[in-house]
Amino acid sequence: MARRASGFDRAGQATVEAVAGIAALMLAALLCFQLLAAGYSATIADGAAEAGAVALIRGEPVEPAVREALPGWARSRVSVSRIGTTVRVRLRPPALFSSMADKLAVSAEAGGKPG
Amino acid sequence: MSEHLLIGTVGSNGRADRLAVERVREAAGDRVGVVVEVGRERPRPASLIAPEQAKRLEATLAEALPGAVVKARGNLVFVAADDSPDLTQDVCRLREQAEGCPLAVVATASRYRELLELGWDEVVIRSDQSEPSPGEPDERDALTELVVEEAAEFADRVELAGPGRGRGSRRLRDRLGSNRGQATPLVLGGVFALVLGAVAIVAISGAVTGKARAQRAADLSALSAARSMKNDLPRLLAPPLLPDGTPNPAHMSKPVYLGRARLAAIEFAVKNGASPLAVSVRFPDSASYAPVRARVAIATSVAPGDGGGGHRAPPNWAEARINVPASMGSVPSMASGGGYSGPLAERQGKGMRPDVAAAFDSMSAAAAAAGVTLTINSAFRSDAEQAALFAANPDPTWVAPPGQSLHRCATELDLGASDGYGWLAANAERFGFVQRYSWESWHFGYVAGPAPCSEEGNSVGTGGGDRSRALSQAFPSVTPAWVRPLILRAAMKWNVSAALLAAQLFAESGFDPKAGNGIAFGIAAFTPAAAAEYGLDDPFDPAAAIMAQAHLMSDLLGQFGSPALALAAYNAGPGEVGSCDCIPSYPETQAYIAKILGMLGGMGAISPVGMTIELVK
Incomplete structure (x- = not known):
């Protein structure tokens, strides 16, 4: 029996490691995706806030300008508010769970002299 | 080598034979060794010279196994055994007869299973199959794996030999060798690479975003300055004195106008993340009577240089202006070209x-x-x-x-x-x-x-249909009384808005019939060439000059169809405007148009005045 143990338990070892490894890789990939989604959302929220501030300066409606500056998927995930001379954009990034999207929501602000 | 070696082959056994010879020769040293090749089609010939011991063993084995071809070659004895059902007994008999001599048996996968039961010091599996053709399933891996599993039941040591070409061989070698924990570093490496990549992307995008934010602060700051100028332009253009000679409280002086724009620029640069000390505001057309441009530069922070010192990165800058569109969409802001000649x-x-x-x-x-x-x-x-x-x-x-x-x-x-x-x-x-x-x-x-x-209809946009009201209100309030009848007469003759002519005269000369700057002369600022073209003998004669001005504006309105373009052509020349059908980018021309249209907009003569705010850079 000692001879049998020498070679073939290791095959099982590799399989178990492979399964666990794939799971770990997938988890890491999901975390990276979430990180990138949040970062990308912050970037486009910045641009959208600027577009809103430009609209504010030009005396045009702010909210349509903000939405126009966002890609299609983000338009339903954004909320826009104007406080005085500041346009605030809050964007929920894509996430596996909606509750997670709320927690990862990013905000951007830009100001401009109103028309 | 061990004394008894069994080599199982998957595929050709050519390499297995060579391996057997090498291993037996190595183990035998000065002794005689035996190589049994099961099912070999062409038995090896005997060598001319062989040690006496080998000759004796050759004879012994040939006698013990009559069906086999036994040949002594050097100090090795080769036995080409039949692939018969009695193979196990034959091999057993050979091992007995060759006791004390190292012995190796080479058998195909189909036969060596039964040989395994004899007990071996060492079992070697060779996978010598060639690469499968593209599209064919790679069956040798499964077969080799099966063979290895069986061999492990009986052998002290299982060695997977082979040419090293097949992926299956390599994979099995990996599995049977020191493969414990191989997946872990692989996975850790993968995770590390993923995280590293993500962090790199975040870092790069963060740097880009930081740069973009600095530029954004400059953009919004310049736009805010232009917004301030647009808000204040009517007050800048309002006459400084009321008709009774008292100061006009609605009027804003140019220094105040520019100061407010500068404050707006700084306020919104700071609001968008810039340091107030890093903001520099300039007005490229500040010499004009109606500046419409603002340039904002925001210095970036000091970054360390390669040599340990520091260098200042170039500032982010932006320029914004009040822009007068060449036309208001499909409808000009003022009618021209015959018939009605008032605001539309x-x-x-x-x-x-x-x-x-x-x-x-x-x-x-x-x-x-x-x-x-x-x-x-x-x-x-x-x-x-x-x-x-x-x-x-x-x-x-x-x-x-x-x-x-x-x-x-x-x-x-x-x-x-x-x-x-x-x-x-x-x-x-x-x-x-x-x-x-x-x-x-x-x-x-x-x-x-x-x-x-x-x-009266032409004046309806300003003074309504009442002629007396039209006469009093069809002009900007700054228009002196003495010049109003002259303007009205010219406006009626050439079908051009009186308000437009009056605003233009204010911008050109401030209604001074003696004005002149060495290039253009008189109340309507005619150049000698333009005066000659329009039959104006004396540009200092206000009545004649205003009539020629109305004539020229009528022509330009007919040619360009838009008051803004006609004014641009009056100021910069029809050639400049006609070449691009646009307002030339000269600050002086743009300020000239902004001033006139601003006056008309302030008195409701044009509705709406289509001035916009835009980034130039």
């Missing part, structure tokens, strides 16, 4: 006199309440547009010849749709409209205001 109001993309537009608004609302939707198919048409229409339909019953259509007066509307004609016939009069011709049920003219194409 736009309804449903069509131009009309402002009082007509107001009446249409009331009528349209009443019609909507009654379930009728009124659409405007045509309204103001210049003589040029009428000429094109007449050329396409040369029947005076339906299309008036150019110069005769009432549409040139901006009081006529061609309305639809046809299901609303009944409502219009019954109700239009309540709103000041009458059906002009019995055979044109869509054509309604406005009769409640000044007569079509009348002098």
